[in-house]
Amino acid sequence: MSSPSRRDEILNTALKLFNEQGSANVSTRHIAEAMGISPGNLYYYFPHKEAIIHAILDRAEALFEEVYDFDSAHLPSPKSLLKRREHYFWEYRFFQSEMMLLFQNDPSLKERFGKLQQKRLKEIEKMLGVLQEAGILRPLKEELKKILTQNLWIVSNFWNLFLEIEGRLFEEETKGVIENILALLKPHMTREGIAWILLDNEHEGVKA
Amino acid sequence: MSSPSRRDEILNTALKLFNEQGSANVSTRHIAEAMGISPGNLYYYFPHKEAIIHAILDRAEALFEEVYDFDSAHLPSPKSLLKRREHYFWEYRFFQSEMMLLFQNDPSLKERFGKLQQKRLKEIEKMLGVLQEAGILRPLKEELKKILTQNLWIVSNFWNLFLEIEGRLFEEETKGVIENILALLKPHMTREGIAWILLDNEHEGVKA
Numbered sequence: 001m002s003s004p005s006r007r008d009e010i011l012n013t014a015l016k017l018f019n020e021q022g023s024a025n026v027s028t029r030h031i032a033e034a035m036g037i038s039p040g041n042l043y044y045y046f047p048h049k050e051a052i053i054h055a056i057l058d059r060a061e062a063l064f065e066e067v068y069d070f071d072s073a074h075l076p077s078p079k080s081l082l083k084r085r086e087h088y089f090w091e092y093r094f095f096q097s098e099m100m101l102l103f104q105n106d107p108s109l110k111e112r113f114g115k116l117q118q119k120r121l122k123e124i125e126k127m128l129g130v131l132q133e134a135g136i137l138r139p140l141k142e143e144l145k146k147i148l149t150q151n152l153w154i155v156s157n158f159w160n161l162f163l164e165i166e167g168r169l170f171e172e173e174t175k176g177v178i179e180n181i182l183a184l185l186k187p188h189m190t191r192e193g194i195a196w197i198l199l200d201n202e203h204e205g206v207k208a
Numbered sequence: 209m210s211s212p213s214r215r216d217e218i219l220n221t222a223l224k225l226f227n228e229q230g231s232a233n234v235s236t237r238h239i240a241e242a243m244g245i246s247p248g249n250l251y252y253y254f255p256h257k258e259a260i261i262h263a264i265l266d267r268a269e270a271l272f273e274e275v276y277d278f279d280s281a282h283l284p285s286p287k288s289l290l291k292r293r294e295h296y297f298w299e300y301r302f303f304q305s306e307m308m309l310l311f312q313n314d315p316s317l318k319e320r321f322g323k324l325q326q327k328r329l330k331e332i333e334k335m336l337g338v339l340q341e342a343g344i345l346r347p348l349k350e351e352l353k354k355i356l357t358q359n360l361w362i363v364s365n366f367w368n369l370f371l372e373i374e375g376r377l378f379e380e381e382t383k384g385v386i387e388n389i390l391a392l393l394k395p396h397m398t399r400e401g402i403a404w405i406l407l408d409n410e411h412e413g414v415k416a
Binding site: 024096097098099100101104110113114117118142147148150151153155157158161162164165167179180183184187188191193 | 232247287305307308309312318321325326351352353356358359360361363365366367369370373375376387388391392395396
């Protein structure tokens with residue numbers, strides 16, 4: 001693997017600091033300092049912190065695109081599916097826990113998040129259709145599918161904020177949301193769907 | 209009904225302005241102006257904005273205490289139960305949509321919210337027990353009860369933020385969460401539980 005470009009290095013460092021210290025407490029100067037480069041060098045790539053945040057969001061987006069990218073003929077296992085989204089929600093956790101602060105500092109981010117939320121909802125609804133085609137989910141009425149989609153998104157997207165409020169936004173806790181997501185889906189699963197989940201758990205048991 | 213005290217008037221005015229304009233955009237001076245009193249008069253009751261926010265939270269708390277205050281012998285109808293919480297979530301909506309901003313300005317609020325969240329979770333779990341006793345819900349395994357409790361709280365508590373991200377935090381939209389909450393409960397309801405909900409809907413139909 002080639003070493004990351006200077007631009008990528010800046011984004012990696014910024015993301016790490018945002019996650020650890022909260023983005024409000026991290027300036028472009030701090031990021032440059034942590035990298036041992038001059039602020040001028042950083043400004044060559046990004047004129048201000050807002051540009052860095054937007055670039056991190058671009059990257060998060062590209063990663064998220066892959067989460068739901070499958071069809072009923074190439075179904076990932078439930079755990080591997082959930083692990084993909086887990087990686088995303090841990091790596092980019094400051095987006096969820098600081099959302100409102102970010103919006104206040106940069107209203108254009110709110111607009112972007114609004115559009116992303118609508119996109120996510122469409123992807124989740126599509127995924128439910130794929131799981132239905134694959135015989136994992138029972139056929140759902142349109143209205144229920146819409147509501148289930150919203151509930152899946154709200155539990156996923158606000159789980160980190162839920163943890164942060166109690167001061168327990170840690171990696172292990174972030175992963176815990178898997179059980180909450182499965183609890184939303186299970187009542188609508190076919191017998192084959194339940195077997196699909198159990199198979200996954202057994203497999204994990206063997207590895208453990 | 210006696211007229212509200214000056215103290216209550218301040219809280220009513222502040223809450224209205226916070227909800228309409230966002231608390232960050234409202235100062236104690238704005239609140240005094242809107243009431244046609246001097247800032248000095250306001251400071252006699254509240255030394256600063258943080259004290260007003262804490263007092264509003266006290267009031268919200270007292271209101272919320274009533275939401276889940278029932279036992280299996282005096283079960284409210286599902287809609288009246290949900291209407292109680294609906295009132296709370298609309299009247300005090302800035303708390304949900306601005307949570308993180310409030311925490312940044314006043315860390316003691318975060319600590320309060322953390323404790324309140326734990327309290328709410330206990331109340332919801334207790335309510336599930338009451339619904340089970342009343343024959344509305346099927347018996348749930350402890351683990352599932354815990355997860356269902358979290359999902360109910362997350363969908364309830366973050367619904368306004370979910371709407372705000374898309375710029376549609378309006379009263380009618382806030383009420384929409386009822387369907388999302390029922391969708392979480394229905395898979396675990398007995399036949400009697402489902403009938404309990406349908407009865408409620410029919411009753412609404414008659415009134416309409």
